[in-house]
Amino acid sequence: MSDRGEVNPERIHTLAVHTDDLLDALEARERTDRNVVLRVLPPFAGRMRARLHIVGGGEEDGAVHFHPGVFVAPIPTYPLVDDTADELRAAESYDIESHRAAHERAVERWRETVRARLREEVNLHDAQRREPSTTLRVGYLG
Structure with a gap:
């Protein structure tokens, strides 16, 4: 039963x-x-x-x-690709490879922040x- x-x-x-x-x-x-x-x-x-x-x-x-x-409090803002590009352009260091690498680092920081807020x-x-x-x-x- x-x-x-x-x-x-x-x-x-x-x-x-x-x-x-x-x-x-x-x-x-x-x-x-x-x-x-x-x-x-x-x-x-x-x-x-x-x-x-x-x-x-x-x-x-x-x-x-x-x-x-x-499961997260509070949820951090997800990094946008365009924001990463704007930051690099403002620092006058933009190229495609540095943009890709900088955005990967931004996403990893976001993931670490989420882990800290579980x-x-x-x-x-x-x-x-x-x-x-x-x-x-x-x-x-x-």
């Missing part, structure tokens, strides 16, 4: 999130129009892994979707959009 609680996400008390999945999800949302989330699939248990997922049409699998931003807890309400809220502990992998 199946435990009806297996479909109740309020059974979850701890989420495991790979830091690279979180960073990739945040970056994809900034750079594209894709709806990238961290997803937890039923059956639900006390400890669950949230995995990177691109939301497509018509999905109704009982999954819980977390916007990656709920939240230890998130609310299930943030994903489910309903009350009452259940607080979940978050453990980061990698």
